[in-house]
Amino acid sequence: MRTLTRTTTEERRRLPLSTADVVIRAAEGDGGIERFRGYAAKFNSRTAIGNPLRWGFYEEIAPGAFTKTLQEGDARFLVDHDSYYVVSRVSAGTLSLAEDAAGLPVDSELDPALSYVGDLKANVRNGNITGMSFGFYVLKDQWSTETIDTSEGPAEVEVRRILEVRLIEVSAVTFPAYEDTEAELASVASALVQRGDQAAIERRARWRPELRDLLQLVGGERPTEAGPAAR
Secondary structure: OEEEEEOOOEEEEEEEHHHOOOOEEEEEOOOOOEEEEEEEOOOOOEEEEEOOOOOOOOEEOOOOHHHHHHHHHEEEEOOOEEEEEEOOOOOOOOOOOOOOOOOOEEEEEOOOOOOOHHHHHHHHHOOOOOOEEEEEEEEEEEEEEEEEEEEOOOEEEEEEEEEEEEEEEEEEEEEOOOOHHHHHHHHHHHHHHHOOOHHHHHHHOOOOOHHHHHHHHHHHOOOOOOOOOOO
């Protein structure tokens, strides 16, 4: 088991609506003004990134991964990761982010003067918004190998545990976690660049040769060790 401290490309992860617990409701004692609430991330919830038996891995976020970034950062709440559609911001006092036992809850004001906020509320209520997501840089992660049971017998898989991130933004999103294989490949490539382990890259490239080209697009040169101030 190895713990790595690196910084490379921005990554994104998504939660489906059923897990994100998204609601829009009026807060008590707030004059009936509606607020957006939900989870952008959940702790200790294992997710398959790509095909863990071939070219992917399992991933989970450790409790405390957001502690430092919430103290130091200034995250925004966006729609579909688009910086044009800024709903709220921590430094403006309109966005509240704080870890709890379950994960990273989002509590945002909804300014009715913003036309796209009206669209956001309508899209949540009619089901067009399908979940939450967050954009982040990994500062520390830990990789380990586990044996799992499959229909073809025991198999070894790798598990990435994210220990510390620098949070950039949280978003309400209109697509599920992985709408196509290209998105999965990009997520695997980002994690492999962050890891910087050539043997791990080669194991996966045997199954998906296109990963080699994608790794260069995502990460450029092989990443070097970096301190927590980098991302």
